[in-house]
Amino acid sequence: MGSVGEPGGGPGARDGPAQRGAPLPTFRWEQIRPHNLPGDKWLVIERRVYDISRWAQRHPGGSRLIGHHGAEDATDAFRAFHQDLSFVRKFLQPLLIGELAPEEPSQDGAQNVQLVEDFRALRQAAEDMKLFEAQPAFFTLLLVHILAMELLAWLIVYLLGPGWLPSTLTALILTVSQAQSWYLQHDLGHTSVFRKRWNHVAQQFVMGHLKGFSAHWWNFRHFQHHAKPNVSYKDPDVTLAPIFLLGESSAEYGRKKRRYLPYNHQHLYFFLIGPPLLTLVNFEVENLAYMLVCLQWQDLLWAASFYCRFFWSYIPFYSVSGALLLFVAVRVLESHWFVWITQMNHIPKEIGHEKHRDWASSQLAATCNVESSPFIDWFSGHLNFQIEHHLFPTMPRHNYHRIAPLVKALCAKHGLTYEVKPFLTALVDIVRSLKKSGNVWLKAYLQE
Numbered sequence: 279m280g281s282v283g284e285p286g287g288g289p290g291a292r293d294g295p296a297q298r299g300a301p302l303p304t305f306r307w308e309q310i311r312p313h314n315l316p317g318d319k320w321l322v323i324e325r326r327v328y329d330i331s332r333w334a335q336r337h338p339g340g341s342r343l344i345g346h347h348g349a350e351d352a353t354d355a356f357r358a359f360h361q362d363l364s365f366v367r368k369f370l371q372p373l374l375i376g377e378l379a380p381e382e383p384s385q386d387g388a389q390n391v392q393l394v395e396d397f398r399a400l401r402q403a404a405e406d407m408k409l410f411e412a413q414p415a416f417f418t419l420l421l422v423h424i425l426a427m428e429l430l431a432w433l434i435v436y437l438l439g440p441g442w443l444p445s446t447l448t449a450l451i452l453t454v455s456q457a458q459s460w461y462l463q464h465d466l467g468h469t470s471v472f473r474k475r476w477n478h479v480a481q482q483f484v485m486g487h488l489k490g491f492s493a494h495w496w497n498f499r500h501f502q503h504h505a506k507p508n509v510s511y512k513d514p515d516v517t518l519a520p521i522f523l524l525g526e527s528s529a530e531y532g533r534k535k536r537r538y539l540p541y542n543h544q545h546l547y548f549f550l551i552g553p554p555l556l557t558l559v560n561f562e563v564e565n566l567a568y569m570l571v572c573l574q575w576q577d578l579l580w581a582a583s584f585y586c587r588f589f590w591s592y593i594p595f596y597s598v599s600g601a602l603l604l605f606v607a608v609r610v611l612e613s614h615w616f617v618w619i620t621q622m623n624h625i626p627k628e629i630g631h632e633k634h635r636d637w638a639s640s641q642l643a644a645t646c647n648v649e650s651s652p653f654i655d656w657f658s659g660h661l662n663f664q665i666e667h668h669l670f671p672t673m674p675r676h677n678y679h680r681i682a683p684l685v686k687a688l689c690a691k692h693g694l695t696y697e698v699k700p701f702l703t704a705l706v707d708i709v710r711s712l713k714k715s716g717n718v719w720l721k722a723y724l725q726e
Contacts, residue, residue, distance in 0.1 A: 386634070430451055
């Protein structure tokens, strides 16, 4: 066993990766904690210590994603995000600088060791049950029904003309197609459809050609949400200030006397700028900026193919202005769908700063489920099983209902909340949470 490294560093940190065959230096958690700075990032996976400071920029999921686990035990996150662990470990080997000292616990801080062990046993049980294996017919049917709706929408205008009724039907059908495309590209982004790299190729087709967005942009944003759900400044989905205040940021803004908007009424102006404009404005601008800044030319071409196809299909019936109006109508309608479905599982839950919990506890604290039915499963893209999805992001969604009873039993054993809501209650809770956060801000703002 190698000697304990010097505080704030060690042989691996100063002299590069540990040499093959040489004894590994050992580190205590107190030596690892300081290495969570920009340009100085260590993390622990399976009790081995890795210096990712220089390599983080080359991480396929982005430097922010892996950096969010700086100075932490990232074992369960590592297993959750990657399918082929033996392949990924090849990239870790050159970054290895040591291991935890024998007397050190595998996780830093006061964590429930038994819960961690039980969750890992649950994951192994899911693997033994083959719950990470996709059913090709399921995802083929999803793609076919999306393409069928795209064709049907065009045929309605082609056969019936561009009147108000055919145009309304076309807009509604395209909205359904766009929403279902969100879900399918989401499956592909989590590599839950294919075993090999075809996930990414298919995601570029669905996200780019069928939706007009960048697959890389989505993954960069969405994986951060999965790594640290509902953690301020790490999860983009809840870092909405100064437009909306959520969780702990409400009191912080109030104490600092910040009032950019009337936050005590944010549950009202949410209806004006939240669901209607997220996809049409925020996502469009953010997505385009990402592709240009990050030089994602392939994604840009895929997105351009969507706009060429859409306007080439509908300009002959509507002219340029009419086709543009149809596009805006579809984007606004799908934006409503997207916002309500994606936020019903998270905004009503705990939102705040990093608590450094274990993987299972952090995911459960930030998620809840919505009651299942065949329609709700389809309508939400199985995101009503948000707990199972967050615990096992690479699991194909058609298997969530099979793992759900085991997850519920794990929660019952360890006294963790496994929350399941009726669909309408989940939607109303979004507004209630916004109102509650707004009132917290107002109270802190008015306090002397």
